[in-house]
Amino acid sequence: MSDLTARAEELDAADELAAKRAEFVLDDVVYLDGNSLGALPAVVPGRVADVVSRQWGELRIRSWEESGWWTAPERIGDRIAPLLGAAPGQVVVGDSTSVNIFKALVAAVRMAGDGRDEILVDATTFPTDGYIAASAARLTGRTLRPVAPAEVPDALGDRTAAVLLNHVDYRTGRLHDLPALTAAAHRAGALAVWDLCHSAGALPVGLDEHGVDLAVGCTYKYLNGGPGSPAYLYVRAEHQDRFDSPLPGWNSHAEPFGMRPEYEPAPGALRGRVGTPDILSLLALEAALDVWDGVSVEAVRAKSLALTDFFLECVSAYVPSGRVESVTPVPHAERGSQVALRCADAGEVMKRLIGRGVVGDFRAPDVLRFGFTPLYVGFADVERAARVLGEVLD
Amino acid sequence: MSDLTARAEELDAADELAAKRAEFVLDDVVYLDGNSLGALPAVVPGRVADVVSRQWGELRIRSWEESGWWTAPERIGDRIAPLLGAAPGQVVVGDSTSVNIFKALVAAVRMAGDGRDEILVDATTFPTDGYIAASAARLTGRTLRPVAPAEVPDALGDRTAAVLLNHVDYRTGRLHDLPALTAAAHRAGALAVWDLCHSAGALPVGLDEHGVDLAVGCTYKYLNGGPGSPAYLYVRAEHQDRFDSPLPGWNSHAEPFGMRPEYEPAPGALRGRVGTPDILSLLALEAALDVWDGVSVEAVRAKSLALTDFFLECVSAYVPSGRVESVTPVPHAERGSQVALRCADAGEVMKRLIGRGVVGDFRAPDVLRFGFTPLYVGFADVERAARVLGEVLD
Known part of the structure; x- marks a missing residue:
């Protein structure tokens, strides 16, 4: 040996x-590819079979209430929250990472106010972050400026509305200094938006502790939720009342079954929801999170x-x-x-x-x-x- | 008797x-609630079990190629296309109906050009259509004008960029005249965007025949895809080169694995894709579509x-x-x-x-x-x- x-x-x-x-x-x-697609937790096949055959097949429409389908996005968000260092009520699950980046960045720009006309984005990031940030900038009339994470502190200023950073670089595996970069953004009066795809479930994130404003991440890497399982959105409690979503679907309405023509956002992280949640994938993810017990x-x-x-x-x-x-x-x-x-x-x-x-x-x-x-x-x-x-x- | x-x-x-x-x-x-959640096709549980246990559990990351995961959005889109009266290559599956309405409306406004500053929306529609249309209008600097479908022909004019209509009213079951309203929109130089949630799979739609520009719909009602299964987006072939998505995620890139910092949209309906597709739900839907054979x-x-x-x-x-x-x-x-x-x-x-x-x-x-x-x-x-x-x- x-x-x-x-x-x-x-x-x-x-x-x-x-x-x-x-x-x-x-x-x-x-x-050694669980950072791309996590392995299958053994509990998942049985739970998915139950969701398909009993919840959908037998209970059908009744499952929206009886099987807890309707509240799955926020319930599963609360299961993920401890892995992010977040207290309950701030994480909601649904849509892809790209879609959640869009929600987070547009909402951040709106919170920053009209006087701030620039979005900084990690120039070394996973490409989708940059593409979506460019769209958010274009639609909100801001300028997008790609900078290397190390240069962010110098690039921040009075014009900065928000900065979008990856916690861990998808290519090199470099871990960026979330507490310091978040603090630097705040000193400049900007909001910090973090993409946690390559960190959550592998290392402590400390969203609440470090004052992160908004964050997104996928659930199919270290969280083992399955191929393309829904992403999550973190909206810091103190920002929730001002979170103004660019995708205000009926699931984010204060009274979704009121079917009212006027939009009125739900309180809390719920306003990060959009359309009907993808139940099979959500509940597979919920089962997969059991491995984190203890x-x-x-x-x-x-x-x-x-x-x-x-x-x-x-x-x-x-x-x-x-x-x-x-x-x-x-x-x-x-x-x-x-x-x-x-x-x-x-x-x-x-x-x-x-x-x-x-x-x-x-x-x-x-x-x-x-x-x-x-x-x-x-x-x-x-x-x-x-x-x-x-x-x-x- | x-x-x-x-x-x-x-x-x-x-x-x-x-x-x-x-x-x-x-x-x-x-x-009699299959217009809200379609019943479970008997073929689905076995197929989902195979996707979970073999494709994910055994092949893991290899399934993106070997199990056809990567191409599922357009492959399943082509399965749905005949039900919509659409030739292949125009339908892509993924994201919720609300998210697809956003893509379609923003893209329609951009195609209509800067001279047209108004979006018409069905005032009697399912609420999410109106909420999302309001967001699309706000982000593109257009005015949203809710009108009853019967009044659309009179409301259309030089200012109209696009009109968003529901094919069948979710509450009354009224079927609107898609050919006539689409033709009226075109006479005014506007684009017609149709929400097919309550019609596709229940009646002929004829998207190609009637010249519809863009359309969206869910797959969990008459298409029996399962709770919250992904929605679809139809982009008429002749518009695809000009389809400018507000959600240009990496899955819509011409070379997604090139990981290039510059965004270059894929050709065809693929540019309606956004982030990593939700495989469990997509492949459950694909299995469910087998009931349409013949x-x-x-x-x-x-x-x-x-x-x-x-x-x-x-x-x-x-x-x-x-x-x-x-x-x-x-x-x-x-x-x-x-x-x-x-x-x-x-x-x-x-x-x-x-x-x-x-x-x-x-x-x-x-x-x-x-x-x-x-x-x-x-x-x-x-x-x-x-x-x-x-x-x-x-």
Whole structure:
């Protein structure tokens, strides 16, 4: 047994989250793509079958009340809230991340007032954030200015209405300083809108504590909600009365079944709702959230850092020198829960890794991306992934 | 056996769609609420179980390609297209009806050009259409003018950018004249946007034939896609190059995995996509569409009219005079696939009907609403529903 294999065994034996793995459907593959699509929690198939066959098939329309369909967006929002460091009543689930970015940014611009004519957006962000921010700017008559997160403090000013930032960069895995950047936005009188797609469920976010104004995130990565499961929107309690949605669908009405021609927004985070909620996907997500029972985000973060540290160590040991270069920051304070390795011919290398049972993903032009999901990835997986990578590149 | 019971038996025996009923999960209830939530097609539970357990659980991320997840929005759009009278390549599925109304209206206003500063909206419409239209008007700097559909031809003019109309009124069941109103909009140089929620799957729509510019609709009523299943957007082929979405998410990009900072819209109806599609709900809908194999919309329409005619006849025979008043038009050309009866204490009456196994719904303030879904409602159901209504009101 090699030294690293032995180390992996020790680390797995001491892992307080190790038992969580049994709550997922897994096989012999080392699945390091949970930052793209989380694995299937074992409780989900039975719950979805019940939703389809009994709630829809037998109760039909009665389920809107009797099976709690109507209140699912806010009920499931409250299940997610603790993972974001948010008190209840501030998170609502529904629509895609892109649609929620649109709601959040337009609402932020409106709250900032007419005197502020600029939106800052993370220039390194996942592209949809920039595309949607451009549309929000165009429709509200603001100017969009892309800046690197490190330059945000200098770019903020009297003109800034809002800044949209990604908590963790989807490509490099860099973790941005949410408390400091939020505080900088506030000092300039601007609102801070955070995209948590690559952080929530992998590390503490602390939305309430750090005064974040609005946030969005997907639920199919670290939250394991299933392919394309609905995203969430966080609206800080103190802003809810001023949250003026650009998508004021009937589900956000104070009296949705009053069928009134005049729009009157519901109180609270409910006004982030739009149309009829997508029940099958929502309730699959609700079931998937059961795996978080008894789990602290702090324990997840500690294991996440141990996993990525160990992966970098194993890569150094196994991969021939010069074949890969990590673009993920070394300091813990700057690292999310993934490791990105720059590598010649990365697309082809990833195909060979997948053929050998190690699943990560490829991001153009030259990045191998490995996500570490502490609820179901162990240290032996990490050692094996690095070892196979070394063999593939040898 | 009463005369009406015998008639129902004859009509059921001659019903060419009668065998379709066996493709749904039904029980002894007379379900006349399929215009709110369609019944469960029997094929769906098995298909959803496969999507969850095999496609997600076993193939995981590979399913985006191997299970056809990525192309589901346009593939399922092409399955729906024939029901709308649309050639392939013009319908894309995803997001809620409200979100699609927003896309369609903003895009329509942009196509109409800066000289046209007014949006007309059906004043009698389902409320969300009006709320979303108001937001689209506000964000594009247009004025929103609610008008009754009958007054639309007179209200159209040089200022009109677009008109948003409901094909069938959700409350009264009135069918509006889509060909004539679309032609009137075009004569004024405006675009016609239709909401098909209460017509598609119940009667021929003829989007291509009648020159409709843009249309949206839900899939959980007559299309039986399941609670809150994704809506669809129709973008007429000749408009697609000019379709300028207010929600240009990465899924609508010409090269979504290029992760490019500049937005470049995909060709075709794809540019109506936004974020990551909601796969569980989409593929449940895809399975549900199997029941349409071999069914012509014309046959559905013929049976729908026979059902509502027979219901009105049975209500006349069974319900004490003066207790209900139909607000659904008598002429076939003005009738959708539901019957709405005004009735004192309608909320309480509907509760008693449901207690007796006849499920319709109540719409404030005083309407009993009964939807007739020709694929699984028969004439004996109709006779029983009217008979029980008569007993409840006696």
